[in-house]
Amino acid sequence: MIAAEKKIRKWETVPFTRVEILDHFWRPRLETVHDVTLAVCLDHCEETGRIANFSKAAGRMNGAFKGMYYDDSDVYKVIEGAAYTLMLRRDAELESRVDGIIDEICAAQEADGYLCTYYTLVAPDQKWTDMEKHEMYNGGHLIEAAVAYWEATGKRQLLDTACRMADHYIRHFGPGKRHWVEGHPEIELALMKLHAATDDDRYLDLAIWLLEERGHGLGRGEIWEKPEWGAAYCQDDVPVREIEKVTGHAVRAMYLYTAMADAARLSGEAAYLGALHRVWAHTTKRNLYLTGGIGSSADNEGFTQDYDLPNESAYCETCAAIGMAFWNHRMNLLFGEGEYADLVETEWYNGALAGISLSGDRFFYVNPLASKGDHHRVEWFHTSCCPTNLVRFLPSVGQYVYAKTEDGLAINQYIAGKAELETGGGQKVSVTQATNYPWDGCINLGVEPSKTSAFTLRLRVPGWCRSYRLFVGGEAVSLSPERGYLEVNRTWRPGDQVRLELDMPVEVVRAHPEVKANEGRIALRRGPIIYALEQVDNRDLSYDEFSLSAYTAVRVHHDKELLGGVILLEAARADSGQTPYRFVPYYAWDNREAGFMQVWIKERPDQRGCDR
């Protein structure tokens, strides 16, 4: 589709506070985030001095700054995660612990609103000299945490601090004031959130101004002088309106495009729409792994050449997968198009979810699609952005589920639970979902408008789905997807029932022919889940011995115990009589014994060769 033809829709996100998650897949994971991951991340933030840095900056504790200049952000991200988690289940102990940390943070703010403990403690005279030192990146995460915590608890303390900090930015930066190209985008999307929370247009203006600063040679700092990276690493190589291709550091790119999509939704600015279309196509058609991973190179934590998607050396930072979800969620709201929600789903069940162990206390920074056995999750990282991104991403899944549309509601993700929604026309509608997704494609919806009223309910048909059935009130309905959705436009009555059946067979997937790494290889997918083969399930073969026919009929088995309950796939080997290969969901790998793993398996020639 050509950019110019793509009408924008300006859907609205549904606050996570309105969506109750009762899902068999997600609810236990969110409980684990609450019970384990949050505590673990808070502990690590304490043990590594990240929280103490605030107390020190506040003058409440003696000692030097510890860690890296961007470490403040981890504390903010954990607070943001705590906010979402408190919506799952109110927890006085957790809230009190977070309130204590917030108190330290607020005390660390300087009188003029400045807040970045590294500069306060280490180099107060060097503030705003190196644009890549994450001052506003930290600030952005403070804003996100503050907005979430305010939404979840109603407490304004951190939000007030965030506003004072943003006001400080406004005093120093903007048209006619100092230039700034924040080396790690984040502040822009955060200011969009602050604008939404406060309705203060100054924050929106600053966000857009910061976007527009890029690509004009204004970036200053160490990173800009590294010839091998240059401005592209920070997405400062071209003005945002002229972006053609995804470049540089993957997480930075995602956060930038997220803010651009937010800006475009508010402004409708054609140049932004064009840039977003181009860079989305370039990212997803040439630089995206099957798992939703992006950024193939460890060197720049980012992009290289088109179709350069090696498996074993894939970088695929967990944060970048999460960033893809952020960006695609905004693209979905902007264009009302299902294919963006497809990618949110891909990250939900693959690229992002693989970043955390089933136990909730071990993490991947790097997510290869093949490993010879030496890649394992660890408890924490020196630069620990990934654990603290997971701790805020996972409990926020509720906000991706629905959207308020101009003429009704859209259901973007299938997840059991209940939501209190409002249509674009102002009609209140309670929606329940009952489903065993992602293991089963049947979704039963209860649609309960507060009074009988006409509106359009959009149901996403995932991109992986080739066939489906739709029933409203038990009657089969003839609808084809429009822009990725079945649009059920009718007069809804309390008690209305919808049933969507998405066929969910195992599919053999082939990579784009330009992806040399996957030449002669195939992968298995079932619904949104990408599968991987692990050594622990396939002990008698060595890493290079696996090969799979594309015409293999695969056994599907729901093992309710293994790996927290998964659908396993079993595929016959070439030699009959041998135990079949066993595949587990990619997200669940490396949760048992150490060993090798492969997503793309060598294709075994099969005389069938083609359909006909």
Added chain:
Amino acid sequence: MIAAEKKIRKWETVPFTRVEILDHFWRPRLETVHDVTLAVCLDHCEETGRIANFSKAAGRMNGAFKGMYYDDSDVYKVIEGAAYTLMLRRDAELESRVDGIIDEICAAQEADGYLCTYYTLVAPDQKWTDMEKHEMYNGGHLIEAAVAYWEATGKRQLLDTACRMADHYIRHFGPGKRHWVEGHPEIELALMKLHAATDDDRYLDLAIWLLEERGHGLGRGEIWEKPEWGAAYCQDDVPVREIEKVTGHAVRAMYLYTAMADAARLSGEAAYLGALHRVWAHTTKRNLYLTGGIGSSADNEGFTQDYDLPNESAYCETCAAIGMAFWNHRMNLLFGEGEYADLVETEWYNGALAGISLSGDRFFYVNPLASKGDHHRVEWFHTSCCPTNLVRFLPSVGQYVYAKTEDGLAINQYIAGKAELETGGGQKVSVTQATNYPWDGCINLGVEPSKTSAFTLRLRVPGWCRSYRLFVGGEAVSLSPERGYLEVNRTWRPGDQVRLELDMPVEVVRAHPEVKANEGRIALRRGPIIYALEQVDNRDLSYDEFSLSAYTAVRVHHDKELLGGVILLEAARADSGQTPYRFVPYYAWDNREAGFMQVWIKERPDQRGCDR
């Protein structure tokens, strides 16, 4: 797989008399064959003088021979069909009508056993001079009818006549006697049946001798002198042991290979196995339409060049599709391999089934995969082999369902009903199938051995199936297909239950890249059913305007009224808001208004382009 590695298994067919068909898909069709098709074919045989030719040859009626020299065969084929149909429901009126015809046939046999009304009436002095004049072809069909009628009714009159005729052949042909290359193979497979029915090895010896006569320059007759056809048209170009490629007239080729497979099963002769492998691969990998149709050219009613598979001008004679089922059934018995049963299934639901109208009284001789609107079923043909092949093929589906294996039983086709079977080990087992196949992939089996006993039950996993679940006694079972079958080897007890769930999504199919006719085209398949788009469902577009994205999510709708009850597919068009394309099963086309039809639809470019 290389021929030499393919162990033969020598499974045994299960007589149609043991298989009761209670299937929602097949039972109504078989009732229609009984109520309509049989009567219609008998009437046409009467009206066209085909039956009278026998009375005339018997001297019971005056008048000249009418029709073509091969017309006797139609009468025999209808009798064969009547035999199968009488197993469905005993019908005194039908049986009496058939008995009357049989009486005329037997009376037409000459004193020495010779039976071919054309030569008796028209050219008694020309017998056995032109090998392509179908004398033994007619004889073969007499034998098939006689064996079937004897099996169904126990009446021997026609079987005795058939034996007398075969004995006549033996007296005249064979080692040290006259040479003979029957221009239209059929006698060979028929003699195999006569051998099985009578246990008289002379019939087997004659069958093998007739096979071996081919390819040595012994063919004599008009057809051998036509330079554009030559011996290849009659499969007389190479000795059967040296066959490399499928050639000539498609039906003749199929009937020949059917007999070769029967011979190989009895003899294990390696040269036959090699020839069968080669010609099967050549037929199915390079010369087979998606519908199971073969023989692309009307000129020779047969094969041309590899991958020459035009859609509109496809010949795809109904008899050739039926012949494919004959041959592949024998290949399945010979090798115990599921892929052959896959092709029987393909013909059941597509290539062969399309040959008859839902009403049971109109027929296709030619089965193109696209039509601009000028191709329609008719009531009868001058050469009417196809209606009379359908009338015997359809009511015989029961014999394709099961096989007796060396170590138990194989279930080759899923069709609701009940069968009284016997394992290779001699254990009697009653098997019930409950299923909505081909509309649904769930099959519930009841396995009732007369006493507790160990044997292997093989369940075919169709080639179209990519994923499945198997439960025995409610427990999930980990089995992968071996040579196309799930082999459930256990001790079976009366009352055992098996449930097989075959995922049956809509699939987008592409042709082999060498098939130029389908370059840039895709087709839709769901389970064993190939779909077609007809004008009556898609009125507002012209023939050339259709295009379909391979990434379309297709709505699946079970319409219980339309076309006798079918699963319809609805696929969105490029422009949103338009009514979707509607597809019906290929077999059901041309049962409503006259109009165009397409199986292979132009592919609409889709930005998704590939999986990743």
